[in-house]
Amino acid sequence: RQQSSDFCHTTFHKIMSSKKSTGKRKEEALKIVESSSEEDDSSEDDLGQDQIDPGDEIIEVEFEAFGPQEADFHAIKTLLKSYLEETQYNSSELADLVVSEGSEHTVGSVIKADGNEQAFGFISAINLHKHKDKECIRQVRQYVLSHLAAKPEAREKLEALFDTDAGLTLLLNERLVNVPVDVAPPLHRALHQELQEAVKREGGRSTHRASHYLLLTSTFKGILEAKKSKTKKPKQKGEKPDSQLYYFKPEEEIFAKEASLSHTWTVAAAEQANRWTFDGMKSHSRLLLLVPAAKMPSILKQIDTLVSGQ
Amino acid sequence: MAVRVQYSNSSEIGVFSKLTNSYCLLALGGDVNFKVFETELADHIPVVYASVAGTAIVGRLTAGNKNGLLLPNTTTDQELLHIRNSLPDTVKVQRVEERLSALGNVIACNDYVALVHPDLDRETEEIIADVLGVEVFRQTVAGNVLVGSYCAFTNQGGLVHPKTSVEDQDELSSLLQVPLVAGTVNRGSEVIGAGLVVNDWAAFTGLDTTATEISVIESIFKLQDQASSSIITTMRNSLIDTM
Numbered sequence: 001r002q003q004s005s006d007f008c009h010t011t012f013h014k015i016m017s018s019k020k021s022t023g024k025r026k027e028e029a030l031k032i033v034e035s036s037s038e039e040d041d042s043s044e045d046d047l048g049q050d051q052i053d054p055g056d057e058i059i060e061v062e063f064e065a066f067g068p069q070e071a072d073f074h075a076i077k078t079l080l081k082s083y084l085e086e087t088q089y090n091s092s093e094l095a096d097l098v099v100s101e102g103s104e105h106t107v108g109s110v111i112k113a114d115g116n117e118q119a120f121g122f123i124s125a126i127n128l129h130k131h132k133d134k135e136c137i138r139q140v141r142q143y144v145l146s147h148l149a150a151k152p153e154a155r156e157k158l159e160a161l162f163d164t165d166a167g168l169t170l171l172l173n174e175r176l177v178n179v180p181v182d183v184a185p186p187l188h189r190a191l192h193q194e195l196q197e198a199v200k201r202e203g204g205r206s207t208h209r210a211s212h213y214l215l216l217t218s219t220f221k222g223i224l225e226a227k228k229s230k231t232k233k234p235k236q237k238g239e240k241p242d243s244q245l246y247y248f249k250p251e252e253e254i255f256a257k258e259a260s261l262s263h264t265w266t267v268a269a270a271e272q273a274n275r276w277t278f279d280g281m282k283s284h285s286r287l288l289l290l291v292p293a294a295k296m297p298s299i300l301k302q303i304d305t306l307v308s309g310q
Numbered sequence: 311m312a313v314r315v316q317y318s319n320s321s322e323i324g325v326f327s328k329l330t331n332s333y334c335l336l337a338l339g340g341d342v343n344f345k346v347f348e349t350e351l352a353d354h355i356p357v358v359y360a361s362v363a364g365t366a367i368v369g370r371l372t373a374g375n376k377n378g379l380l381l382p383n384t385t386t387d388q389e390l391l392h393i394r395n396s397l398p399d400t401v402k403v404q405r406v407e408e409r410l411s412a413l414g415n416v417i418a419c420n421d422y423v424a425l426v427h428p429d430l431d432r433e434t435e436e437i438i439a440d441v442l443g444v445e446v447f448r449q450t451v452a453g454n455v456l457v458g459s460y461c462a463f464t465n466q467g468g469l470v471h472p473k474t475s476v477e478d479q480d481e482l483s484s485l486l487q488v489p490l491v492a493g494t495v496n497r498g499s500e501v502i503g504a505g506l507v508v509n510d511w512a513a514f515t516g517l518d519t520t521a522t523e524i525s526v527i528e529s530i531f532k533l534q535d536q537a538s539s540s541i542i543t544t545m546r547n548s549l550i551d552t553m
Contacts, residue, residue, distance in 0.1 A: 086318065088343060092517065
């Protein structure tokens with residue numbers, strides 16, 4: 001089925017710069033972990049690598065957004081694999097929901113690059129009340145509420161939102177770690193627009209009307225890279241290096257700011273042992289955010305600034 | 311009987327397990343879901359939990375049949391010892407020095423024949439013939455050199471990559487002396503080796519496998535009527551002897 005809606009098809013370029021031989025890096029949030037392994041400039045030069053021009057090497061990648069189709073099922077499922085950390089849950093069902101929201105309601109997008117068939121990321125919104133009887137939704141509810149055990153008030157509030165037709169919407173925003181943050185503004189804006197369109201189409205009792213967005217995401221604490229610290233926070237060698245919190249998807253920091261409820265917990269140690277660790281990446285944490293839908297326009301504006309300001 | 315299984319939310323169970331007629335190798339850390347293997351198999355063959363080269367991808371790194379098991383050169387001595395001790399003495403366990411170390415991807419075999427990556431070392435080919443007791447053929451499946459990933463076959467039948475041409479299927483079928491069918495597992499995935507592990511009387515496939523795919527698997531591997539197929543297998547040896 002060919003994509004028809006204009007909102008779901010946006011093309012944007014990202015100039016990605018990567019430096020070889022000199023070790024300097026453009027300061028992008030996502031690149032922090034890579035550059036921390038290049039602290040020593042002299043060792044870079046000694047490698048005697050292909051000494052091309054010591055300027056930026058620019059790789060041009062074209063990302064395109066499409067509506068989720070059945071063909072994207074496997075990629076979406078893979079991206080949702082660790083959604084509930086190590087808890088086994090019906091990820092196929094959740095991936096199915098993303099695909100059906102895309103194909104039936106034109107809500108949601110997948111990101112593909114350079115004509116590649118496999119999706120590198122996706123965004124979608126699932127109404128939790130409409131699908132409350134689905135196994136995966138029950139598992140998500142169980143997981144979320146169990147982690148809020150230490151905050152009974154928050155837990156009650158969230159439980160009420162889950163159990164009533166209050167417009168609690170699960171915001172699924174997953175992509176590969178190294179997809180640049182530039183994809184974020186069009187994705188989030190498109191989703192917001194698609195939801196408005198769906199509400200207009202369905203009228204009064206639309207299930208796409210969101211009152212709150214539930215966002216489950218990951219953060220990590222990293223060692224501040226030497227160069228970055230000179231410009232922002234000067235760090236001495238003796239100081240604790242792990243105080244900076246980073247988001248795998250930088251736009252989510254804005255969601256965190258506007259959230260009415262936020263809760264974080266460290267990912268279980270057993271799971272961490274199995275993961276690839278970047279140099280300098282320490283405690284990987286899960287973050288739960290509840291964001292009122294009314295804040296979305298402001299959030300979208302801030303995401304735009306975040307990316308254009310870089 | 312084909313059973314649907316998951317490993318840690320992944321349907322690619324062929325990556326984390328290796329099943330033969332005389333043993334089953336499973337990755338550690340699979341949680342409750344992998345116990346299905348034990349319940350189905352433990353009465354008949356040893357089910358061994360192991361890691362290879364410190365990883366969980368035992369299905370893709372190892373190759374074996376009822377006669378033996380081949381491990382890559384990245385296997386640690388501890389792992390080798392553990393596996394050797396856990397498997398019956400009739401199963402020869404050998405570590406192989408081979409550049410193409412993902413043995414599960416480059417070798418596909420049953421108890422009589424093996425298909426290997428065309429670029430496999432001569433030495434490795436000899437070791438395969440010796441340890442696994444099979445005849446070795448260098449082949450591609452649907453133009454792909456990773457024979458272990460794109461096909462799975464037992465002594466009863468085989469499933470190959472969906473894009474395998476009819477001529478190729480005929481050729482492979484005559485080499486392997488078993489019927490073949492081209493198909494998919496795990497809801498349209500072409501990587502048969504990752505989505506399916508099978509022996510002469512049991513098959514395990516990923517959770518996403520559709521009912522159609524399961525029926526194809528049960529039919530080609532002759533898994534419905536278990537009693538009669540096992541008699542045929544055991545009779546085969548005695549029949550050939552008397553000829």
